[in-house]
Amino acid sequence: MTVREARPVAGGGVCSEELTLPGFTHDVMSAVYPMTLSSPFFRGFGLNVDWVHPEAPAAHPLDDGTAVMLERDVARTAEGLGQDGAHYLAMMQPLADEWLALADDALAPLGIPKHPLLMARLGWTALRVRTGFRGVRAQAMFAGLAAHSCLPLEHPISSAMGLVLGVSAHGVGWPSPRGGAQRLAGALVMKLEEHGGSIETSWDVRTLGEGGLTLCDVTPRQFLKLAGERLQANYRKRLERYRYGPGAFKVDWALDGPVPWRAKECSRAATVHVGGTYEEIAESERAAWEGRICERPFCLVTQPSLFDASRAPQGKHTLWAYCHVPNGSTEPMAERIEAQIERFAPGFRELILARSVMAPAQLEALNGNLVGGDINGGAMDIPQFLMRPTIARYRTPLRGVYLCSSSTPPGGGVHGMCGYYAAKEALKNL
Secondary structure, three states: OEEEOOOOOOOOOOOEEOOOOOOOOEEOOOOOOHHHHHOHHHHOOOOOOOEEOOOEEEEEEOOOOOEEEEOOOHHHHHHOOHHHHHHHHHHHHHHHHOHHHHHHHHOOOOOOOOOHHHHHHHHHHHHHHHHHOOOHHHHHHHHHHHHHHOOOOOOHHHHHHHHHHHHHHHHOOOOEEOOOOHHHHHHHHHHHHHOOOEEEOOOOOOOOOOOOOEEEOOOHHHHHHHHHHHOOHHHHHHHHOOOOOOEEEEEEEEEOOOOOOOOHHHHHEEEEEEOOOHHHHHHHHHHHHOOOOOOOOOEEEEOHHHOOHHHOOOOOEEEEEEEEEOOOOOOOOHHHHHHHHHHHOOOOHHHEEEEEEEOHHHHHHHOOOOHHHOOOOOOOOHHHHHOOOOOOOOEOOOOOEEEOOOOOOOOOOOOOHHHHHHHHHHHHHO
């Protein structure tokens, strides 16, 4: 088996570089990996990765100078939610206790689940989670989780994805590889070679070969170019109708010290959700979906060097953040992102030694699957959640050719399950 990678190094969006200054290691795209530890595919490999677990998976600062903490322990998280604590505990504890079994189905294409009662509980909880919280703290924390979906928070799929992320924090945590994301990619390459495979980098694949099995880790737009006139007209039209979601605007910083969060507890978490209240986050995500720019965007922030000294020179730090913007947006967002961080960490700007800015176009140039900056391989609304990218899922009309990208079930995230199920289907058909 041969893997052909477009970039000079293996890993696609799982890579690290010195984007700002020498000695500062930044994760170029993905950075935190709860779905990797949750994935049945990765769990079976025993990858040689030194996982760094922060004390708390995530923090959510508020304007009153406090932060809502998403802890590994469900009960400890509930203690910080005031009036919503009992509801949170009753909702999350049963799911967290069975998270790895639940992940087997949550990260699978739609079908008959292995654990139908657990999945029914997850679905029922997702339907009522949005209306179950009464206080500002719980509403804000869950809004930050749901916003990972790149969907308006009113959308039911956003609630389900937020719930899955929250349960995974309790079940396995939100870790990062020591030394950067490239260490995860390197461990995968080692496993590939152990099983007799090889990888060829800097390959600009432009056509599909004949015979054998070909699994294409590309989104519909690239596949249309690769397949050319070989595709049937009806299948081609279905792929042409495939829709991409909001893009990402990303900034990395080299810092002269740790982020001076007003809420000191934020320094216990590697991931910080910066956006304020539920209403503010909802407006930010709705704006990106509707093609508008939000002046106070919700920002996903990670501060890995607090827990991994290998990321930066002694006493210095790295910071990684992005916000959602309209697909393909050219609007500069770095100042808005920095203003949001400064809002909850006064003095942050004074620590900036250097920054790297990547708009949607730059992200797509680095990885062609990030069409218009879309990091999920396509909008995850209900139609494209149920039929992703078509009702055929991994299969294409071309003999021996399958899709295995984030445009197939279960969608975006570093979990390997798109390729896992595409390979199973290919082998079955073979």
